[in-house]
Amino acid sequence: MASQRSSCSHHRHINQCNNTRPTDDTVHTFEIEVVNLCYDVMPSLSPRMKNNHHGPMQILKNVSFKAKSGELLALAGPSGCGKSTLLGLLAGAITQPTISNNDDITTMASKSILINNRPTVDAFTLRRISGYVPQSDALFPLLTVKETLLFSAHIRLPSSAFKLSEKLERVESLMAELGLAHVGNRRVGNVHVDMDTRGGLSGGERRRVSIGVELIHDPPVLLLDEPTSGLDSSAALKIVGMLHSMAKNRSRTIVLSIHQPSYRIMEHMNSILLLARGHVVHHGTLEQLQWKLVQAGHQIEPQVNILEYAIEDIMSSKGGSMMHMHSQVSESFRRIRRQHGFFGLFVCRLKRFHF
Numbered sequence: 118m119a120s121q122r123s124s125c126s127h128h129r130h131i132n133q134c135n136n137t138r139p140t141d142d143t144v145h146t147f148e149i150e151v152v153n154l155c156y157d158v159m160p161s162l163s164p165r166m167k168n169n170h171h172g173p174m175q176i177l178k179n180v181s182f183k184a185k186s187g188e189l190l191a192l193a194g195p196s197g198c199g200k201s202t203l204l205g206l207l208a209g210a211i212t213q214p215t216i217s218n219n220d221d222i223t224t225m226a227s228k229s230i231l232i233n234n235r236p237t238v239d240a241f242t243l244r245r246i247s248g249y250v251p252q253s254d255a256l257f258p259l260l261t262v263k264e265t266l267l268f269s270a271h272i273r274l275p276s277s278a279f280k281l282s283e284k285l286e287r288v289e290s291l292m293a294e295l296g297l298a299h300v301g302n303r304r305v306g307n308v309h310v311d312m313d314t315r316g317g318l319s320g321g322e323r324r325r326v327s328i329g330v331e332l333i334h335d336p337p338v339l340l341l342d343e344p345t346s347g348l349d350s351s352a353a354l355k356i357v358g359m360l361h362s363m364a365k366n367r368s369r370t371i372v373l374s375i376h377q378p379s380y381r382i383m384e385h386m387n388s389i390l391l392l393a394r395g396h397v398v399h400h401g402t403l404e405q406l407q408w409k410l411v412q413a414g415h416q417i418e419p420q421v422n423i424l425e426y427a428i429e430d431i432m433s434s435k436g437g438s439m440m441h442m443h444s445q446v447s448e449s450f451r452r453i454r455r456q457h458g459f460f461g462l463f464v465c466r467l468k469r470f471h472f
Contacts, residue, residue: 146186146368147232147246147337149207154180154229156202156211176202178395184372186337189357189364189385192374193424194392195432200374201252201342203392206230207372208249208340209240247338248331252346254323256330258307262297262318263288265305266329273334291332295325295359321352325359339363341373345382354381361385380422389424393431 157173177199184190192200205211207230230237237243256265270284279287292298305326306317318326324344331339344360345353357373364371364387375382383389383403391399391406399406407423410430417426 145337147370148186148234149184149338149370149372150182150231150234151207152181152229152231154203154206156199156206176395177206180392180395180397182390182397182400184370185387186370187364187368188370188387189361190370190372191378191383191386191389192372192392193378193389193428194398195428196376198392199395200392204249204340204342204372204374207243208247209243210249246336247340248334248336250327250331250339250341250344252342254327256305256323256326258305258317261302261304262292262322262326263301265326266291266333269330269333287333291329294363295329295332296355297322297325297329319352320348321355324348324352324356328356328360337368338370339372341371343374343376346376350379350381354379357382357385378422378424383422383424391424391427391431398431399427 154177155175156177157175159173180199180203182190192203194200202211228236230243232242232246257268260268266288267284270279270288274284274287289298289301292301300318300322304317305323328339328341328344339360341360344356348356360371360373363369378386386403388402389399389406390397399409403423406427407417410417410423410427413430415426415430417423
């Protein structure tokens with residue numbers, strides 16, 4: 118009964134954060150914790166290949182990490198490591214059934230995804246507290262920037278709580294925050310159609326409009342799938358710098374996947390989650406990642422990008438020394454926990470037994 122009351126109060130708190138107008142002196146922050154999250158899919162194969170295939174394919178394997186408010190968490194790793202799938206689960210966008218027990222993936226994920234140390238109620242809860250920006254921009258090319266954001270405001274903000282003047286005020290404020298005030302009356306345009314797009318937006322501006330569409334209802338959590346993909350280095354750096362300021366100034370929890378990170382972009386990241394074949398290889402800072410590489414026997418030059426070096430090591434023909442080191446240390450932790458319990462594991466961590 119007590120757990121039911123706690124769950125109901127947690128649900129009411131989330132509804133209150135999303136249905137009421139936020140005040141200047143009230144800031145709702147959310148910390149996301151993922152504990153041993155797994156995700157399986159059955160690959161789409163031809164009838165001939167299905168006879169030789171053994172069971173489902175595991176995309177995510179016991180993924181655990183924390184995303185704190187006011188910080189930027191970067192998901193990195195080679196293509197196919199599970200970055201987009203992980204973001205889709207966090208956003209409540211993936212709802213197809215699992216293969217392992219035929220339960221709804223949202224039910225299974227709710228047991229592994231915690232919000233402020235409490236299990237999530239369902240995927241609908243994740244969608245209410247977060248904004249999810251997919252990799253490809255889905256915008257109306259004939260609408261202006263201001264019209265696009267106002268259209269999103271009409272959908273996201275209920276008319277019973279927000280007047281038209283208040284919605285317009287929020288659109289103007291958001292355009293200023295995103296650096297789009299000077300192009301507010303310019304059409305979005307379409308890069309795939311040869312049309313009159315003399316007033317169209319650049320790639321970086323279009324990406325900022327996509328972010329604004331998800332920020333119009335002021336979500337405390339923002340999830341972005343490769344927001345720098347397809348942009349030049351200057352536009353990508355501007356996007357990441359803007360997200361870093363949002364996380365710091367507005368106490369937002371921001372998680373983004375990144376494919377080819379430059380050194381200047383990584384300076385804005387508070388922590389990194391490095392994935393390889395569905396496993397977590399590293400969760401921490403760049404300095405901690407460099408320490409792991411040195412412990413694995415690598416000689417790293419000062420001018421080398423640490424994260425790119427680690428991804429190249431993971432993609433090497435031998436499977437990567439970091440993957441080998443991670444599996445060895447993980448097995449050591451499991452052996453210590455079997456022999457001495459969680460107390461022995463805690464003592465090892467106090468002795469700086471890193472993994």
